[in-house]
Amino acid sequence: MSTVYVVGLGPGAGEQMTVRAEKILEACPVILGYTVYIDLVREQYPEKKFLSTPMKQEVKRCQMAFEEAVKGQDVAMVCSGDAGVYGMAGLIYEVGREYPEIKIEIIPGITAATGGAAVLGAPLMHDFAVISLSDLLTPWEQIEERLEAAAKAGFVICLYNPSSKKRADYLQKACDIFLKYRRPDTICGFVKNIGREGETYQILPLEILRETAVDMFTTVYIGTEKTMELNGKMVTPRGYREMKKEKA
């Protein structure tokens, strides 16, 4: 029985990929994905069959993966980060209903939330919420409700897709919601091009983040009241230093 593997490459692929993901890419004769991600792995495996589709052809890409698997070969569909976080893992199961003879396996990768956190220092540490500011698949009103709920309940917040040409002011709108519940000097941060050429990061107060333009290759972190800047890194202390004994 052939398998379609959905492989998370981690941020920027290369060394941020897991050992397991690397072994699966080596073993699969066909590698398939969005053009940009295919380009990340093509050089490493010149002997493979590569297939790609541009963005907004996600269903077709999944069908292509199964059609290749039906021919009797294992297929690796590659995604940036982790396929299970705003990625293709869900859709592959949906399309897979039409191909019951093909096995599906998801190979996790480092998602931007944790990959970017490691660049900034240790911003997550506590309970956190991951929210995409893209309203392509979610109504903006629902996104606002989640921003509000997460800010109010004291989550560290990690924002995916914070901007695009058509949504230039969405991060500003999100910051206005956060400013209802958090101080203007709350420590925030963002990382651009995590794990790739041109990786940069910045740590800045919430009120300055509101005035800052970021692009779609950026992941944004909103600290809690306890988050601090420590030697140029963004750190949300977990509280080990004031740890009390667990209640009996």
Place this chain on the structure above:
Amino acid sequence: MSTVYVVGLGPGAGEQMTVRAEKILEACPVILGYTVYIDLVREQYPEKKFLSTPMKQEVKRCQMAFEEAVKGQDVAMVCSGDAGVYGMAGLIYEVGREYPEIKIEIIPGITAATGGAAVLGAPLMHDFAVISLSDLLTPWEQIEERLEAAAKAGFVICLYNPSSKKRADYLQKACDIFLKYRRPDTICGFVKNIGREGETYQILPLEILRETAVDMFTTVYIGTEKTMELNGKMVTPRGYREMKKEKA
């Protein structure tokens, strides 16, 4: 200048570790961590110096890492999953204030949220909240507030530390909160021993999850109203199939 690397081993270490994490373990003469995680890597690197401390000695463990680094050698402090998610990344920066000459670098790993999601299928996919049910470092009232906020605002919810001997009924209490906002037949799931020997998973309705005992090596997922069971997997569709054009 020596470096203390805080290395996320991923769930269960081994092949779920990134290529970069593996290279750093190979390069560091000293590997340090909680006893259980040291045992996961000791066999692979018999020539290293291994240091460990039991649980609840986190500050001491960080100090040991810096003391070894002060001797002029790089040190890898290992954590299960990702060091930035309820791990040691934050504390290492805090303790590191006393060792300004030592560099700190966080090497991200697959955290249980995404590692377990890959086992279950594709439960996260949409905006999600990660919440620990351990009240060792967070007051239970605050945990309840976050459970309530996340449930109300429609997040997929991933629960870490869902149980311990002293907190046998915490998952039940959490489910009672979810049942205020979600149907009793909401699709949920859990994974035990992610990436390790004895890995098992189960997909079940919220009302049954409420009656189910899980242990501390389990990660729990609460679906949204859209989450479904598809060929034995837990899938939260992202909506690509009903995708509309982005608004101009």
